[in-house]
Amino acid sequence: MSASVGLPDDVVDDVDIADVDPAPTLLYAIKQVELAIRAHMDDLLRPMNLTALQYTALTVLRRRDGLSSAELARNSFVTAQTMGEMITTLERRGLVQRRVDPADRRRMLTSLTDDARVMLREYDARVDELERTMVDGLSPRQRNAFRDYLSACRNALGDPAH
Amino acid sequence: MSASVGLPDDVVDDVDIADVDPAPTLLYAIKQVELAIRAHMDDLLRPMNLTALQYTALTVLRRRDGLSSAELARNSFVTAQTMGEMITTLERRGLVQRRVDPADRRRMLTSLTDDARVMLREYDARVDELERTMVDGLSPRQRNAFRDYLSACRNALGDPAH
DNA sequence: CTTATTTCAGATGAACTGAAATGC
């Protein structure tokens, strides 16, 4: 992970319920940011009647076509049953389609429909803007460092449920 | 998972569903880390029969005694009713106590009980260890930068619900 | 009068556990 971070620089000195105390834990800081993101995302997603979990599944499928429902479940830390039901919902809405994996006929390979791709593209700009707003105070170099840190954290925590 | 055995060099060269693609969004990366944290925290909290939200409320109260239920709700992006019910549950379990705010008799000031403080202290070590595991690959300087970035993000996203 | 906080009363949805069918 290169790191390559140079300068931690003081980025904020705003006083807020989130940081009125010197140093709450990083765990808590991450949770707070995720809560704030989710509130914004829910607002964004509500018009298209998608939950954050559904949206996540769709964007994961856009990057990695043909995952099975069980694989998507592991990615989002929910049970296979929960994800299976969610995929069924998306299928009924015409956003994904499934076909039996010819190499392993137990599995169902899931793909986005063209409708889903169009819909996701319409939201890309808004999601990008949310991300830009979020990292507004960070330099490009800091953003890269931030991404590296997050990746390191995710890898360090592993896949605990399995 | 594998890795983490030798290779002190690159923190991440594990191929994983979380980073098989070059650069998913920071939004997604944060969500993934938070999901991983929550899975670990749920495991940690299950023995004491606390949800992540309840634990968060308790630790917030430890830092900022005497918040009202409505304030706690805003901090966690849930409705006042939801937080009110959760605080009632904690009160019945003897983990918090409430008293009317003498300065504004509509409000109920919430405080931890001694029992709650003891319980939280018992878990501090385990939570600290989880955090240490998570940032294992980061230098102290990087950890500080990471904290700054998170704080900047949280502040940039504001309190959308109000 | 309007607003904030709390509380009561449903309604809902999203998740879970358990179990069965299928196929490797």
Next chain:
DNA sequence: CGCATTTCAGTTTATCTGAAATAA
């Protein structure tokens, strides 16, 4: 046979919306 995936069924629990009481 054991294990993974999917699907069906039932349940729980957390959260929400709506409405009323209180007090500033």
